[in-house]
Amino acid sequence: MNFKSILAVLIALLVGFTTGLGLKIYYETKNVKPYFWNPKSPPIIANCYGNDFSELQMIRAIDFWAVRGEQIGFYEHNPPRSVCENEWLEGFIILRKSGAVGADSVTLASTRRYTSLKVMKGAVIFYSPGSQNLDLINEHELGHALGYSHVEESGHIMHPLYQKMGSEFWIPE
Numbered sequence: 008m009n010f011k012s013i014l015a016v017l018i019a020l021l022v023g024f025t026t027g028l029g030l031k032i033y034y035e036t037k038n039v040k041p042y043f044w045n046p047k048s049p050p051i052i053a054n055c056y057g058n059d060f061s062e063l064q065m066i067r068a069i070d071f072w073a074v075r076g077e078q079i080g081f082y083e084h085n086p087p088r089s090v091c092e093n094e095w096l097e098g099f100i101i102l103r104k105s106g107a108v109g110a111d112s113v114t115l116a117s118t119r120r121y122t123s124l125k126v127m128k129g130a131v132i133f134y135s136p137g138s139q140n141l142d143l144i145n146e147h148e149l150g151h152a153l154g155y156s157h158v159e160e161s162g163h164i165m166h167p168l169y170q171k172m173g174s175e176f177w178i179p180e
Contacts, residue, residue, distance in 0.1 A: 116135065
């Protein structure tokens with residue numbers, strides 16, 4: 008292969024990657040719930056954050072989504088170390104402290120989703136220290152881990168700004 012052929016292949020790969028990423032971002036911003044868990048195997052939530060994570064707060068967040076039709080396999084407050092040693096696991100929503108790979112130290116919390124087309128494969132929620140027990144933060148981040156995107160309406164649980172977040176949930180038209 009000569010230089011021009013290699014350059015053409017690299018440019019084609021770059022254009023293809025950029026186009027695919029752009030389409031993914033567009034899809035996520037135009038759909039309230041762009042991703043879904045397989046209903047036959049709902050996710051398991053594993054607390055790899057530690058003992059200062061409130062079990063009651065997570066149970067309330069699970070209940071918030073359960074009354075809205077979302078399914079959780081179960082919640083493990085003290086998972087085996089083998090679960091927490093993985094960056095992520097298929098079928099799991101893992102709760103972690105910020106500072107791990109992929110964490111965003113500027114935000115209260117962030118969620119990394121692992122997907123294949125429209126199907127959720129796994130998720131990791133990263134919490135800045137102390138933010139894990141704030142009201143509504145677990146409901147919001149669990150919403151992302153269940154496949155929901157941000158909703159720019161004040162009072163909505165999926166609002167991107169904590170100050171404008173509320174306990175309301177509806178699918179915008």
